[in-house]
Amino acid sequence: MATRRPVRKGSAKDVGEGVRLGTEQSAGERGLVEAAQSDPAKFEVLYKLHFERVYAFVASRVRERSTAEDVTSEVFHKALASLPSYEWRGVPFVAWLLRIAANAIINHAKRAAREFPAPDDPPDRAVAPELQASEMRAIEYRAQLFRLVGRLPEVQKQVVYERFVEQRSIREIAQRLGKTEGAVKQLQLRAVQNLRAQMEGGHG
């Protein structure tokens, strides 16, 4: 069953207007997009670059993991299909992806609402929420954190996935990894401390 969660409403302003990304974004990005337009196999590069951002955006709005995965999957499939008609307008590519994501979230909520009608159904037009710079920064922060998990020492990474993704108990993780419960708690702490230190380092 899909989670019913009100979709944040906003003005129909272009998502890109609120978006200010780092300089690394705009320079090479146009080239990457155009490469993918002429050779769809190159879409993979864009996927790798933006997966975490799109997922972070979606997951912040739909709490249920399976829904977040469905919507994220829909976003990239749709983006791949619509790429030939995409026109570069100087707005970061991620803004386009997040606009697709915002619409996908609304459609998802509408489908859920059809199944379980409620008086506060979202309006019928597909409204992309305005992305404020602060929200964009929050998305960048989460996306960066997701990427950093991949670079943790192997056992810390394992604990993070077992604990936060699989939501296993400390006891279960201890059994699976052949460690004491105290050791697993220490690893959990060290992983979170590591990530915090790197996030702080990265933000200067």
Add this chain to the structure above:
Amino acid sequence: MAKRSLALQLNEVVQWMLVSLRPRPEESPDRELASLTRVAQVLRELPREEFRVALKSDLQRRVSMSEGTAAVPVGTGETKASAVHYQRPGLTGITPYIIVRPAAQFIEFLKSAFEGVERMRMPAPDGSIMHAEVAIGNGAIEVSDGNEQYPTAPGAVHLYVDDPDATYARTLQAGATSFYAPTDDHPSGDRWGAVKDSFGNHWYIAKPRGWTPGPEGLRSVQPYLHLREAHKMIPFMETVFGAEAIGVHKSPEGIVHHATIRIGNATLEIDEAHAEFQPMPCHLHVYVPDTDAAYARAMDAGATSIDAPRNAPYGDRAAGVKDAWGNSWFIATYLGQ
């Protein structure tokens, strides 16, 4: 002491979070704990690695399918990447399945040479070993005495260890013979030695030097395939398993000197067979999001069937194919408990 209590405090917060999906109400906010809590809250939304990989291969498949064919339906169920935790816990995307006799003795070798930890052993009615798993580092090796369908087949495995010299010495004590002792002159740049055990398996024992682990981290156990016409193996694995070549070194004539190939969250290596490193057709165990689809793609790519997809009694959707080089691939999707 203080550190230990912080670990406990953080765990209480995490526990609360996972159960209630809400941050825990703060009574007296401790700054240290509060900043860790913020990180932990984000981790709750961490995407599943399997999902990221599966969606990528869905997209790749779609790109390769739409080349030549007309439109592919958007957002239909056939490209579902979600909701399947497709790897059996404890195993990665790819694990060497070594069938040698007597398997029990081989397990002892893994224990004494590589500090392997036996974590499962299933005897067959005749007392032989039907299936066993030995953990080495963060990877594993699967072991069996085999049967008619799956005969004896030693393989080559590349192990990353902390101390290659000590490990190398232990393998010799355990009955292996040396190809060469660990050296810093190996083309990989790693400190690297090579031995052959008494069952016929090759072990490449290495410590990474200046090698940057990929996003999946460093894998302790990597199957190593020496192949004739190794370059043809790369598209086979890409097509069938959604594999990704993450480092290919070729000669100007196109001979593969070395390639690292990623399948799911694990890697294997291949090279063109040379000198004493000749083809050793072996058994490999791969976890994929969709066994039936991978099996069908393998058939299309010219593999022969060993086992059609079926629900195995241990809870995997499983199939078996043999590639053009004679390696057999156990293809599996974990169906969950």
